[in-house]
Amino acid sequence: MAGYWQRIQQQGQQLLKRTFDRHLRLAVTGLSRSGKTAFITSLVNQLLEGTHSQQLPFFEVIQDDRLLGVRRVQQPHPEVASFRYDLALQSLSGDQPEWPEPTKGLSEIRLALRFLPATGLSSWLAEPVTLLLDIVDYPGEWLLDLPMLEQSFASWSEQQWALLNQAPRLELASDWLNRVAALDFNEATDDQLIRELAEQYTTLIQRFRVELGLHFLQPGRFLLPGEMKGAPILNFFPIPVTSQDKKTSDSLLAELTRRYDSYCEQVVKRFYKEHFAQVDRQIVLADCLQPLNAGPGSFNDLQLALEQIAESFSYGKSSFLTRLFSPKIDRLLFVATKADHVTPDQHGHLVGLLAELVQGIKRHVRFDGITVESMALASIRATQAGFCDYQGKQIPAIEGYQLTDRSLLTLFPGEVPGSPPKADYWQKKxxxxxxFFPPAKQLNQPLPHIRMDQALDFLLGDKLQ
Ligand SMILES: Nc1nc2c(ncn2[C@@H]2O[C@H](COP(=O)(O)OP(=O)(O)OP(=O)(O)O)[C@@H](O)[C@H]2O)c(=O)[nH]1
Ligand SMILES: [Mg+2]
Known part of the structure; x- marks a missing residue:
């Protein structure tokens, strides 16, 4: 009898642990236009509407028919912007669907997933369990600021000043560089002057992004200031090394140093402490296709930016982040987005390319006990794959409505290199x-996708056991 009660007690404790253990915070990041909004919209939509097994064949909980229901519930942080799922879905619906609007800062959404556990408990105890799932969207540009935490204003300036003085940045930057180089930074500080030069510097890095397709741009909040737009904490800029000798407390140099230090402390560090520290699992999205189209400068810069982003996950015992707080991310998913832009025979190459771009980091991160995976997927599939006739031969092709004029286009977009391309690749264009236009969302039909089910299984599968 005692054994019986002990068993019941153990099972009860196990159940209690299960019920309270079901909370997961997923963070989705990636550089601007990498597909974060589309990914979260599709993920939420698949969970809310994709309950048919043929829609999500690799998502075990659906295949086992154990997912009982999913609903949206109140988000955990009222001070954080809500992820606008309804708005995104609305723009994808109707006769003339549009891609959701670009987003600018951090937002979150919470879902409650009710499911039957897979195994373990006797049937009378195997009651439905609820998993609270928080999904957070934040710009990858913010992670590019991490190295600044270990740099002084002088060393950051030196690095940025050198970059600004090189191709491809130099051509756009030369007027601004001349203006700054002519200043005496030991002169008394001048708010107006600092604001003006900081605004010009912000415009400059925005132009680097738009006109040169560059990604590795600091400080990240200058590009995506969120609620800090116009705040003095975003008014500073790099200066030449030679001007950094004397420092009195009311000099321009002293003021710029103070602002840089406050930016690191109150913007960068705060983001890591308040948001990053809470994340259980992280998805990093990358659009590798647009840079392939744009050319080697843009592609190399994507690689650099991805390396920098991934630095935030490669924390060992002695790393700066570990000293700052205790990061708890246990799974990291790198995703090559927009896979519907290439024919299915190229998907393998696309994953290979992404995997190579993040390979150095992966080895490092795995060493630190995080499970890492790379995938190519389309959050919202906008094309159909098939074949077309080319010079009497059948070749793979995709078909969709072009974003420029809504005309139907069938094409073979080209080969995706399976690893970072060499010089000769670029010569051939x-x-x-x-x-392409997004597909019109059909009522009660989940959004079409490629491999969202595999992503869901990697991210949630073990928590739905
Ligand atoms: N064909 C296709 N295009 C996609 C897909 N996902 C995103 N896109 C395209 O990429 C663009 C950017 O996607 P978003 O989801 O807005 O990207 P984001 O990372 O949220 O962008 P920001 O909010 O500006 O940082 C969209 O407007 C689409 O043109 C996809 O799965 N398939
Ligand atoms: Mg967005």
Whole structure:
């Protein structure tokens, strides 16, 4: 009898642990236009509407028919912007669907997933369990600021000043560089002057992004200030090394140093402490196709930016982040987005390319006990794959409505290199990236996708056991 009660007690404790253990915070990041909003919209939509097994064949909980229901519930942080799922879905619906609007800062959404556990408990105890799932969207540009935490204003300035003085940045930057180089930074500080030069510097890095397709741009909040737009904490800029000798407390140099230090402390560090520290699992999205189209400068810069982003996950015992707080991310998913832009035979190459871009980091991160995976997927599939006739031969092709004029286009966009391309690849102009309209969302039909089920299984599968 005692054994019986002990068993019941153990099972009860196990159940209690299960019920309270069901909370997961997923963070989705990636550089601007990498597909974060589309990914979260699709993920939420698949969970809310994709309950048919043929829609999500690799999502075990659906295949086992154990997912009882999913609903949206109140988000955990009222001070954080809500992820606008309804708005995104609305723009994808109707006769003339549009891609959701670009977003600018951090937002979150919470879902409650009610499911039957897979195994373990006797049937009378195997009651439905609820998993609270928080999904957070934040710009990858913010992670590019991490190295600043270990740099002084002087060393950051030195690095940025050198970058600004090189191609491809130099051409756009030369007027601004001349203006700053002519200043005496030991002169008394001048708020107006600082604001003006900081605004010009912000415009400059925005132009680097738009006109040169560059990604590795600091400080990240200058590009995506969120609620800090116009605040003095965002008014500073790099200066030449030679001007950094004397420092009195009311000099321009002293003021810029103070602002840089406050930016690191109150913006960068705060983001890591308040948001990053809470994340259980992280998805990093990358659009590798647009840079393939844009050329080697843009592609190399994507690689650099991805390396920098991934630095935030490669924390060992002695790392700066570990000293700052205790990061708890246990799974990391790198995703090559927009896979519907290439024919299915190229998907393997696309994953290979992404995997190589993040390979150095992966080895490092795995060493630190995080499970890492790379995938190519389409959050919202905008094309149909098939074949077309080319010079009497059948070749793979995709078909969709072009974003420029809504005309139907069938094409073979080209080969995706399976690893970062060498110089000769670029000479052939091998890849043609065409933007397509999204498909019209059908009522009660989940959004069409490629491999969202595999992503869901990797991210949630073990928590739905
Ligand atoms: N064909 C296709 N295009 C996609 C897909 N996902 C995103 N896109 C395209 O990429 C663009 C950017 O996607 P978003 O989801 O807005 O990207 P984001 O990372 O949220 O962008 P920001 O909010 O500006 O940082 C969209 O407007 C689409 O043109 C996809 O799965 N398939
Ligand atoms: Mg967005």
């Amino acid at each position: 091998p890849f043609q990236f065409v933007e």
